Amino acid sequence: MNRQEMREKLQKKLTDRRFEHSLGVEYVSGCLAMVHGVNVEKALTAGLLHDCAKCLSPEEKIERCTKNNLPISECEYNNPELLHAKLGAFYAREKYDVKDPDILSAIACHTTGKPAMNMLEKILFVADYIEPNRKPLKEIEEIRKEAFADIDKCIVHILKNTLSYLDTTTDDTDPMSIDTYNYYVAHQAVADKLKEVDI
Template structure:
């Protein structure tokens, strides 16, 4: 029976042959960042590594190819996704993870599917992958990276809230399309943070 380590090595070889060099390096870097966060929060290292490694497996395809392949395999696409197809690689990537790489674990598939927009009620692996994709060592564009890299190891929910807020403000500033799911996710975390603050105040913390 194949071990998880053997499976990961096989996946790396497959991804290296299909993705461009920087995308592959990014995927490996995200996988290790996921592992670090999983260590911090007591989550499965193997699941975290697999989610990070495979999260961009569909990035080998162009936007038009992603749309065509999603439709071919019966994946429903929203109007917003069709207007900003860059996010579709997450949905199709989850399909590939299940059908091409044999991943059956629903937590891993969920994390891959929501790593671009997030979703209300995100589980721990969903948050780990979303954040790892933002803070991995090869990222260098976002102005708040230093704070997010620190905060990620203190509080996943606060980190999600601040990354989402920054992302929405950035997209608004450049006139970009904001997927409604990103707005819904931000609103969910905003409410969660407010509830946490209220609970802490009630306890006198």
């Protein structure tokens, strides 16, 4: 299935707003791939399909993960919206004929991120946050600049804002988001130390 065929199929499964967001993430993923030396076609495909399971109801997400033997954590069971990432990776493979493990992995972790992401995973995680159709978010212009200049710093910035927001809106933050934040804070501290040595 080529990307245009994927687009046409995806449009029938998403709301207009979600489809517009997906096109924005596709575009930004391609741009970031060019800057960070990643296969552009992979990035475009991951960006396009990242939310392919987003518009299912919470009950449908749980039911379809259970039916297809996709693991559900306690946090995901309490917040089924989180399941759209791993279910999206499954759908990308089964319904959109995506076989590339890098694309599937990027889709699977695009919501929370994960420690030690590869560059394609980082790109999709960031593109989902900064794409131009998003409503204005705190410090978004600075974050967009960081995405192209220092993507690891950008990831820390995104997760800091996300965790701060979740801290005021829920008592059940996904542990993977916290693990990812802690990993990249430590990673950034090491990178900053190395820069000091270089100077």
